[in-house]
Amino acid sequence: MEAHIRRIALVTGGGDAPGLNAAIRAVVLAASRLGWECHGIRDGFNGLLAPAQCLDEPVMALTVQSVHGIGHLGGTILGSTNRGNPMRYPVRQDDGTVSERDRGGELVDLFRQRGLDALVMIGGDGSMAIADGLHRRGLRVVGVPKTIDNDLDRTQQTFGFDSAVAFATECVDRLHTTADSQHRILVVETMGRYAGWIALHAGMAGGAHAILLPEIPFDIDVVADAVRRRDALGWRHSIVVAAEGAHPLDSGRVVLEAAGTGRAERLGGIGAWVEARLAAATGKDCRSVVLGHLLRGGPPSAFDRIVAARFGAAAVRTLAAGESGVMVTLAGQAIATVPLAEVAGRTRHVPLDCDTVRTARELGICLGDRAPAGAGR
Ligand SMILES: Nc1ncnc2c1ncn2[C@@H]1O[C@H](COP(=O)(O)OP(=O)(O)OP(=O)(O)O)[C@@H](O)[C@H]1O
Ligand SMILES: O=P(O)(O)OC[C@H]1O[C@](O)(CO)[C@@H](O)[C@@H]1O
């Protein structure tokens, strides 16, 4: 079915991830070949909802020339925010308090006023929930999945994840040599609020001795035992990789800042917590490092550039075919689409019975729980 599109908008929302510029470039190149105009909204939807806050032009024309040479660059040329959900938009009151307002209908009207026929929304689980809400209000929308956390449902992988894992793995590699030389325990805290994909993959690739995931509440004594077993075998250093959302059996996540109006909770500090407990339990010298936003920065890997390009081109193809209210996905080697309603606001956790977790256990990596006998190296 012909979609009669002349002009589309692009938005990047949530935490930035390597590959966003490659996706933007792909959408613009593919759309231009169909004769469509592309307009990029700055800083999530703030370019339309709060244009005065944007330092640059709130809505920028995206041409083949303006996306030239951006595919290998980190970040997003459009800017992004994880604090501007249009359906729960934070509005400051006269008394200084902040309350949430539903500005979804107003946003759809702003699209119409600007003659924007459709939206390509590039983001994570939160962005897909917003995209679904706008679709329900009558806007033509296709979602493109990105996030370093890889926690979006119904797609095998999001772009950003591969680059984050590659960098985290390099960090773990580097920490091995210093930990080994100093006979220390080194704890590496990665991002990953509610899903431990980055910690699991970087820990596996980097040869960590313990990996702590949000999906497996851990017993610090089990981790200390694993360290002691290594010491007894003459391996005097240990590397522990912990996702920021990992937590002990008997307490919750370490929260830096509680959730507030228009913003999610901020996690951080589990690395330092584990460092202190392991030092006390083993008597060994222990240090922790937080990789944090370093995982989001820098250029996308070749894999992420290709997936981002394929997603961007597929989003245009999908709109051209008259589809709306869907997200493009990676399904094996193929690109497919799923209804936004099936991914909106959902989190894809690490399945405890997946082959990577099973392999970690078979290699003797401590996952912080009472693993089958014989585990540990
Ligand atoms: N286009 C947007 N404009 C403004 N705010 C947005 C937009 N997209 C997402 N947000 C906000 O950011 C939050 C997180 O979005 P999303 O889940 O897409 O990001 P993410 O990639 O998973 O990263 P993170 O959750 O860490 O921010 C959303 O709940 C919402 O409040
Ligand atoms: O510090 P910020 O930018 O608010 O976001 C941090 C969050 O972003 C994510 O990296 C996802 O992009 C989470 O893992 C992390 O908790």
Ligand SMILES: [Mg+2]
């Ligand atoms: Mg998210």
